[in-house]
Amino acid sequence: MLEPNGIPLDSAAVASTVLEAILYGFSVLMFIGTMWALIHRRGMIEMNKKMVAVANLLLFFSTTHLIIDIVRTEEGLVQYRDTFPKGPVAFFSDVAQWSFVYKNMVYMLQTLVGDAVVIYRCFVVWQSLYIIALPILLWCSVALTGIGCVYSISQATVNKENIFAPGTGPWITAFLASTLAANLLSTSLLAYRIWDVTREVGDARVGRSSLWPILRIILDSGILYSVSLLAALLCFVTKNRGHYVLLDMIMPIISITFYMVIIRVTIKRTTSQDMQATTRLTRGFSTNRQSIPERQHYPLKPLQVHITQLTETNDGDGDIFKSVSNAEDIGSSKTAASVSDVAIYT
Template identity: 55%
Template sequence: MASRGMPLDTAAIFSTIMEAILYGFSVLMFVGTIWTLTYKRRMKEINRPIVVVAFMLLILSTAHMIVDIIRIEQGLVTYRDTFPGGPQAFFADVSQVTFVIKNIIYTMQTMVGDGMVIYRCYIVWQTVWVIIIPSLLWFGITVCGICAVYSVSQATSQAGNIFAKATGQWITAFYAMTLASNLLASGFLAYRIWMMERNVSAIRVSRSSMMPIVRVLADAAILYSVTLLSALVCFVEANNGQYVILDMIMPIISIAFYMVIIRMAMKTRSHSYLSTVGMGSETARGTAQQYHMKPMQVHISQITHEDDASKLAY
């Protein structure tokens, strides 16, 4: 299948520039994430799995950025005059080591990012039944990613055309299942938090609300899903724009993860601070007769609901 769209050397330059911009933003968000997770917290209070995942996403994004820079240098400088067909043919050759490594890193990044969305969904629902379909899709993503990388690494006569059937069928399935898994897990997660909010909104004793969490979850899901859908459409249409979007997805996965963690951490800190201030002011005001049993029970119920959601960050 013949490719369409911008020339591949132009696509390589543009994709690297866009990835670098988003990568810089993701690094800033990584710093903010680590700060919110560790500031004024003892070591045992830090959610170490979340910190590990944050570092993994940063390392994978950095590795992908480095490989892209090396690939640009090889295609436009080192092999510009010696590679048969010039830079266009170099960037079209899917059997190049740098291209294979890029796809391995992207597959790993996707597995980590999608796995964390499913993990968040399980933490909030506290049941495996809700994550069965997303988990099956995640395993399908893993298989398709491995098969796609393998078919690319073994490309010979079909090298130079990533849209060929041997590689295209696996990549199309990979994009489609990633999109479905992300939408399902994010939808279940947002629905559960929205239900918690609705259940306590009528009897809330403070102004604290979990709706900002729902909004940031929706924003992260939309950001990632729109990017994936664009990549899928470009790939199905054999448009070289998919190379640009593919490189952009790498830092976007990190950004979507970081923005949820930062917002959850801010929400948890704010709730903790308001609860502490409220208890202090009530204590200062007077006697035990001023405390009514019903409001106390409602307040504890609310904290229980919000603590379930706060596990996403802590």
């Protein structure tokens, strides 16, 4: 059997708390930007109350987790440094400590909220319960294994100084594998739907100017979270204590990936609206110039123009971006329109 290896636990406690605090600072800044995007820009009446609630919930969980980590570090290195048997290393190895149990419970809740948001966005895009059936089952697996993790840790009596022990290790492995699978599958389904609609638009150049940036946003956030989970899972499977550091870092990363999607989509939408306004002004100027007599005239031929635009609708819960591709045959009365509803619930 593999023996635990890697960074000492007292050093891991300091490193994980510092890195988590740095990422938490970024997440707070992004939370402020998210609130601006959801409330200030849309107004109190039209704001997406569901996403506002999720954003605040993620901030609450990540803040609580950081506070527990700070208290835990102070207890292990200062308060019980000379009184705890075998010193700080033994303190941080004791999985039955209240701080370790509660921080893992908060991490489980944060994970459930983050995964639920990805699955919900997937449902909004596909509008089909059959598509998200497997992600929902994986989410239920995350919930069950997460509860098993917290319970097994809180009840640990034998080998409680070893997180990799048979009583706790399999639960944690199953939890990390379940959340990784749920995130990968939901993100893949969401990205595929957006890619499929972009492909159906037909004009690749126009498609890239509308939906490709949104697709990149989805992939960026999904990859960031998935890589973090994969690294934590590999560390735990190989019994490397580095997973303590990675799991603490994942807490603010979950919040960051959620905030990143909303902020970047809002910036993209604002840029698109500015470009549309500039285009209308340019067309108006060109129309005024048509009154000027021209010496040369060229015969006009029927022309097919593909126009792709991002429109927004409000259904009382939030904004759904729609990709609309209209093909108009100028010079004739025939118009072909293909409308596909896709994108991100913000």
